[in-house]
Amino acid sequence: MILKNAILKITGKKINMSDVAALKQLVEKHTALKQEIGKIIIGQNKAVDHILLSILSGGHSLLIGVPGLAKTLIVNTIAQTLGLDFKRIQFTPDLMPSDILGSEILDETNHFKFIKGPIFSNIILADEINRTPPKTQAALLEAMQERSVTVAGHHHTLAKPFFVLATQNPIEQEGTYPLPEAQLDRFMFSINLEYPTFNEEIEVVKTTTSDIKAVINPLLSANEINEFQHLIRRIPVADNVIEYAVKLVSKTRPNSINAPEIVNNYIDWGAGPRASQNLILAAKANAAVNGKYSPDIEDVQEVAYAILKHRIVKNYKAEAEGVTEKQVIESLF
Incomplete structure (x- = not known):
């Protein structure tokens, strides 16, 4: 009851006590997931954290980095x-x-039959997505937003x-095509992978050049992930936190009421409403x-840069x- 009253005072909304138990389970599962991932992935803690947050939120992630930083392995x-x-x-x-999507073929009975493409899966690893032309990149747009595809009507x-x-x-590398803005906006997080530290790289070399293979155990099911996603959406949020997130996004738009001088000077286009939704x-x-x-507000700031x-x-x-996106975004806090 004390917890309910505290949440009610902060947000104006009550939290169900069954959700409190589910949140505790989520914390335990998240800790176990990170430990299991740590059997294979050394370092890159921030990247792993953001990928797990995007999955719990029902969003998509874009991992950016030079070859060899274990993007695919993560x-x-x-x-x-x-x-x-x-x-x-x-x-x-x-x-x-x-x-990607699949196609219709004429079967032996002279009827068209739809053969599903690899998009019909729970997790799609779009490896080196910017090495294909925009026409093919656009095949993912409907799937990422609507969770559906349209083929031959x-x-x-x-x-x-x-x-x-x-x-x-x-x-900057050869043979790459910039992702269109509409495609980029579908990704909840854009995650930069950095080079490992000296000690991390030593550990990477030790583990990857031995004959010992770590075994990864599945810790969640599709139904559990769906339940956790619904749980995240039921979490109450105070109005001032929502207002802060929306104002933060509006500051990225040049010549708007809230835009600071650094945005007016260095930014052509700012973030849209999907950024506000993803922030919350x-x-x-x-x-x-x-x-x-x-x-x-600290939780909003924690995820703001990657969003x-x-x-x-x-x-x-x-x-x-030489003004970077990071300099611009940090000036908005």
Whole structure:
């Protein structure tokens, strides 16, 4: 009762006591997941945290980094720990939309039969997504937003849960195509993978050059993940936290009422309403895995950079003066 009254005072909404028990279970499962992932993945704690937050929030993640930083391995390992159906799509310049979605073929009875593509899975690893032209990249748009695909005029619903975890090489490398803004906006998080520290790299070399293979155990099921996603959405949020998130996003829009000078000078386009939605969902998830029953402003700030940085477009002046997205976003807090 004390907990209910405290949440009611902060948010104006009560939290169900059964949800309190479920939140405790979520904290335990999250801790166990990180330990299991740590059997394979050394370092990259922030990246793993954000991927798990996006999954709990029902969002998608884009992992950016140079080759060799274990982007694919992270996704593969997380898929194993979640116990979900997993498909990997290697994006290449000659990949066609039908290679992702599937296609209709004429069977032996002269009737068209739909052959499902790899998109019909729980977790899709879109490997090196920016090595294929925009026409093929766009094949993911409907799936990522609507959780469905349309092929030859027929609507097909995807299984739940459904996540796209994409990897991307830096756009400065040869043979890459920049992702369209509409595609980028579908990703909840844009996650930069950094080089490991000296000690982490020593541990990586030790573990990957021995004959010992770690065994990954699935710790969750599809139904449990769906329940946790609904639980995250039921978490109450105080009005001032929602107002803070919306104001933070509005500050990224040049020449708006709240835009600071750094945004007006260096940004061409700011984030849209989907960023505000994702900020609150991710803040809820961040609060939940840390044992809190309602997110606060610190939870919003914790996830803000990874949610906003791929949604703001710098101008030529910013590029010329070396102003980064991180500098812009941190100035908004």
